[in-house]
Amino acid sequence: MPPLIAVSLSKTSRTYEIIEKSGEFAINVIADNQLDLAKKFGGAHGHELDKFKEFDVATEPASKIGGSLLSGCFANIECRVISSVRDLQGNHAVCIGEVLSFKMNEGLRPLVWLKNRYFRVGTECRL
Numbered sequence: 869m870p871p872l873i874a875v876s877l878s879k880t881s882r883t884y885e886i887i888e889k890s891g892e893f894a895i896n897v898i899a900d901n902q903l904d905l906a907k908k909f910g911g912a913h914g915h916e917l918d919k920f921k922e923f924d925v926a927t928e929p930a931s932k933i934g935g936s937l938l939s940g941c942f943a944n945i946e947c948r949v950i951s952s953v954r955d956l957q958g959n960h961a962v963c964i965g966e967v968l969s970f971k972m973n974e975g976l977r978p979l980v981w982l983k984n985r986y987f988r989v990g991t992e993c994r995l
């Protein structure tokens with residue numbers, strides 16, 4: 869059984885529109901040295917501008933799906949949608965993807981979003 873991953877998307881977002889149409893998506897797990905990228909991509913709307921062109925970001929072609937991946941990320945995950953749940957209450961839908969490709973950069977650390985702020989991964993917790 870391949871690994872599965874779920875994403876929750878605003879039904880009014882351009883991202884959701886594209887995923888529904890193409891049946892695939894990529895997750896770019898931002899590294900902690902890419903805060904500017906997180907703010908730019910998380911704060912702009914694809915209905916209003918082409919973020920990839922507007923922000924002049926480094927990209928590379930995806931290997932298993934169409935489109936591009938952001939370069940320099942902690943991880944890039946390429947997925948094919950196997951199921952979508954659209955009739956939830958509220959304005960989000962959940963898309964479940966089968967992981968087709970997973971790439972991790974061992975030398976980097978992920979940026980963490982917690983309580984509306986960005987953090988670096990901290991110290992290890994042990995019992």
Ligand SMILES: Cc1cc2nc3c(=O)[nH]c(=O)nc-3n(C[C@H](O)[C@H](O)[C@H](O)COP(=O)(O)O)c2cc1C
Pocket residue numbers: 876877878880881882883884906909910911912913914915981
């Ligand atoms: C840290 C962070 C996490 C976010 N997570 C989600 C999410 O899980 N689902 C979602 O629909 N939007 C999320 N957003 C908001 C979208 O990034 C934002 O609405 C974006 O403008 C949508 O752009 P689009 O219309 O090009 O898809 C998040 C934003 C930030 C800053």
